[in-house]
Amino acid sequence: MESLRNEYQEKINSVLLDGFEKELLNSAFINLLTPNALRLNNFAYALRELTRHVLHRLAPDNELRKCEWFRPDGTSSNGITRKHRIKFAIQGGLSDFYVIEKLYIDEVDDVSNELKDIINDLSEFTHIEESKFNSSTEKTKKTAEQYLSVTLGFVKKIDELRKEVADKIFENIDEMLIKRINSESVVELIEISTHQYIEEITPEKIHVIKVGANSLVMSVEALIDVILLYGSESDRRKDNGAEIPISFPVYSEMEVLFKKPLGSVINLNQFSVDISSWYDG
Incomplete structure (x- = not known):
């Protein structure tokens, strides 16, 4: 036994x-x-x-x-x-x-x-x-x-x-999530660039925290592809600025409300970008 x-x-x-x-x-x-x-x-x-x-x-x-x-x-x-x-x-x-x-x-x-x-x-x-x-x-x-x-x-x-269910929901909302994040400031990326633009989020691990009648709460470990921008758009056109494509790990916790269209209402409780590799060289 x-x-x-x-x-x-x-x-x-x-x-x-x-x-x-x-x-x-x-x-x-x-x-x-x-x-x-x-x-x-x-x-x-x-x-x-x-x-x-x-x-x-x-x-x-x-x-x-x-x-x-x-x-x-x-x-x-x-x-x-x-x-x-x-x-x-x-x-x-x-x-x-x-x-x-x-x-x-x-x-x-x-x-x-x-x-x-x-x-x-x-x-x-x-x-x-x-x-x-x-x-x-x-x-x-x-x-x-x-x-x-x-x-x-x-x-x-x-x-x-x-x-x-959580994986499929994330697939359905990732574009709206990127749009939402790009419309706000990501503290860690501001620290190392003038401007930034997230192009893609690739989930590596999704964990369901809670499934409810009106929403789903999940944590997501992912990799973001981001372009770090230096100088104004005018500066970059004159080669006085720079654009650096790079990837960073990210951890996020979000509540996706079951409202149409799905992904239109997301409570982003946490979105932390690990930029330690930037300093490690």
Whole structure:
């Protein structure tokens, strides 16, 4: 059983928050490693509750209900189902039309159904019947490995699709973002040039901070291609100035509001250019 812990705990932890979520996963493994007639049942129950907690964190009720696509489900006491939460965790308040027709992501519903089935499988062992009580060590290990595999697949799939949505959104807004940045002053570039013009932003790593009903917050590590200008336009025409094309790393945090056209409203919370290479020579 310890081999399962060594194989899966760190991988699942990589997409969990510090504190309760990681402690719950750790407790699930403690249940699995403690021989008793209910260890597999307790383990499956803890994993199911972990997935439930992650979904509630990623898709809180008050945010989910604000989505245009949300329709209450009569089979749920509060109208919200796991499928609703999985969908929100991936696309937030973005319309189905935009996700499918503009971002070209058409697997959200299929993935939602698949992940919902995984949670239902975990629930089987939480209802203690004679056939699921006091499982053998061999059956416990085999079943636990199956559940760990699908739980890891569950959290990774949501994380992957959230990132795919963010990647596609960034592709759609990069021109408007460049226009926005060029209309303002970039402190670091002002330090080393008279004027500057950013030509391109190439993202290297995009991380989703939060998906909401009305916006998506992401951090972006990127490379900017910029032209540093020295002297006035007249000076440069007379060869008394200079233009230097150069690239710099940049880190930014931004909130993209889901307003039409997408990218027309961006709250640029941080935009820091690393110009250390300029001084390193």
